Amino acid sequence: MTGSPLADRLNYLFANMHPPGAPYTNAYVAEEISGGDEYGGVRLSEQYLSMLRTGKRTNPSPDVLRALAKFFAVPVGYLLGDLSESQTERVEEEVRFLVAMRDQRVRGIALRAVGLPPEVQDSLTTIIAQFRRQMNLPPDPAGPGESGGEAPREQPRR
Numbered sequence: 001m002t003g004s005p006l007a008d009r010l011n012y013l014f015a016n017m018h019p020p021g022a023p024y025t026n027a028y029v030a031e032e033i034s035g036g037d038e039y040g041g042v043r044l045s046e047q048y049l050s051m052l053r054t055g056k057r058t059n060p061s062p063d064v065l066r067a068l069a070k071f072f073a074v075p076v077g078y079l080l081g082d083l084s085e086s087q088t089e090r091v092e093e094e095v096r097f098l099v100a101m102r103d104q105r106v107r108g109i110a111l112r113a114v115g116l117p118p119e120v121q122d123s124l125t126t127i128i129a130q131f132r133r134q135m136n137l138p139p140d141p142a143g144p145g146e147s148g149g150e151a152p153r154e155q156p157r158r
Contacts, residue, residue, distance in 0.1 A: 002053030013072040039067040
């Protein structure tokens with residue numbers, strides 16, 4: 001934690017909202033935002049993004065916040081801290097879901113459950129919960145405090 005809610009949320013998104021492989025770099029995100037008309041002509045430097053992530057800068061322009069929110073496919077209110085606690089939890093739950101779906105085995109299990117009757121899906125959920133208990137894992141794979149939208153871009157890390 002940096003002490004800055006914006007920095008903490010940005011770092012959470014950098015750590016989690018990326019294609020399989022490795023997280024985005026400041027340089028890559030700054031270049032993508034600065035080079036795309038879809039981000040409203042915002043110019044963002046790698047250094048400024050680094051300062052936002054470390055909490056050295058805490059008051060970016062609304063345009064920068066909108067561009068970052070669009071890049072990471074989250075509501076701008078998430079970065080502003082304007083969402084209610086339940087809305088923030090919902091965004092972070094969606095992020096955890098996207099992270100889990102990057103795992104091919106998890107995705108395979110989920111896809112195999114598609115089309116099964118609800119009672120069978122409930123039985124599968126019960127079986128998975130039993131395995132988690134036997135392995136001393138928490139019932140929910142993502143613990144509290146781990147911080148939605150569209151799937152992350154399938155672009156390479158730079």
